[in-house]
Amino acid sequence: MREEIGERAHHESNWVARTHIPMSRHVLTLAFCIPLLAASTRATAQTDPLPSWNDGTAKKAIVDFVQATTDKASPKFVPPEERIATFDQDGTLWVSHPIYTQVVYCLDRVPAVVKTKPELAKVEPFKTVLSGNREAIARLPMADLVKILAATLTGMSVDEFQTEVKTWLAKARDPRWKRPYTELTYLPMIELLKYLRANGFKTYIVTGGGQDFVRVYAEQVYGIPPEQVVGTAGGTKYGYRKDGKPFLTKEPKLLLNDDNAGKPEGIHLMIGRRPHAAFGNSTGDRQMLEYTTAGDGERLAMLVLHDDAKREYAYGPA
């Protein structure tokens, strides 16, 4: 396996003022978590916390960062309670190309929604989605996509939504890889999550995707508990069932659009501390990485570049 990753340390202060992230300087070639690879790397795994990473500048930057921030004798030492590391999800921790998994979920949910509201069958964009015409679906404008997200992600109870997502994840398969979406994670990044946690870092997902959606599987897939998933979040409404039991309904009211500037805003809302390390892959992660590196003391910011069409997809730099 070959990986190179660019790193941007705190001292390169001119970076935060730039409009565009120089993505070409941040290169990482990724591979899936294929069980065979785990077997071949087992021998070195005991001593090397990042066995699927090449011994390059990227790996060295990570190891140097972790050693400096966890060594009490180092001037770069970071107290354990301040060791926060944030990760974008789509394209950083798992495959998001050519279409976000959550969008696939929403499109798949449309028939069930139309079943409860038959009047939608003749209304756009639901009519197009029900037609199954992939090209037409891909051409739907953003406003129509928002209608589909609202119809499939809100209106039900929080518990019902969790059950629906779990059921879908168990059955759905990626059309190219013929595997559950929850298996399409990047092994080097999973190793990185574990390595940081083993060194006292609290790992968070900070995703433009739906907070409630990602929380359903984040613990099982990434070892990240629901309370450490920050994402695009809508309001809920407290109410009572006929038997008096209270429940929460997912409302079509946006509280946090956790992308671009929404990422540092979401980090402040949900965590209340500035991360010491942040990892992303797109312009939507720019502000999160800027905000991270602008803090005092040692900071690490990295971008994943997708340039391996054979083992994944090649679509970067944007």
Add this chain to the structure above:
Amino acid sequence: MREEIGERAHHESNWVARTHIPMSRHVLTLAFCIPLLAASTRATAQTDPLPSWNDGTAKKAIVDFVQATTDKASPKFVPPEERIATFDQDGTLWVSHPIYTQVVYCLDRVPAVVKTKPELAKVEPFKTVLSGNREAIARLPMADLVKILAATLTGMSVDEFQTEVKTWLAKARDPRWKRPYTELTYLPMIELLKYLRANGFKTYIVTGGGQDFVRVYAEQVYGIPPEQVVGTAGGTKYGYRKDGKPFLTKEPKLLLNDDNAGKPEGIHLMIGRRPHAAFGNSTGDRQMLEYTTAGDGERLAMLVLHDDAKREYAYGPA
């Protein structure tokens, strides 16, 4: 010290349907964290995790709950990752009578705000606050209080706000007790927080007070990190300073009113799991306690009643 506390276990299912909490059944007499008390209880502290609690039904209910939920052989066992306990702050963890500490902070900040915006000096409610007339200030209607909160809690950067609160907390003294507000915590509840944490529970504050305000001191005062403080929260806005450094400004835009039904809504937004134990003291905590006890498995909900005018204040039941 005498303490009795009522407890309401999950099986008493008729409770959740009631409109009013029968507070008279939930009795706890509280005392401050006076160092002398710590000395007198040191001998038993090694074996008794709740040395300042009387050996009554309240203490027994807590110990039974913790033992049942942490014993793998118990049918009531709760996996460590699901052990979430939420605490109201004002009147539950520290003194909030006769006036919320954060409101004192906001009133104290008015002169500094008027200094930067002199035109406010002649405008109500700022004119009344500047007059120092306590009776007139106490009579200010809620709409005026909201204006004061907005003027003193928003418009500055997140970092500036933290510095201002820290500076104020270091100097401010409670007029009756002549001590810093951060010392006016309830020793039995501090013991309870530690006892739950020692048994794998993640302790959260879920307060109607300002999330950013409580986060400033929660780690030092309660051992609760900022990311485990859920409170009334406003939006922030990401921007850049002249030198290009990014920063967040506190905006006068309410995202979460974390009181009453807002408490379970805030718990879902910020934690994403239903608590197994919840502690409050007022009708503003009713929905949080209902939501907690309505979950499957073992749940514990308790209310603090203030009935000791000599050592604190007597103002319950509401």
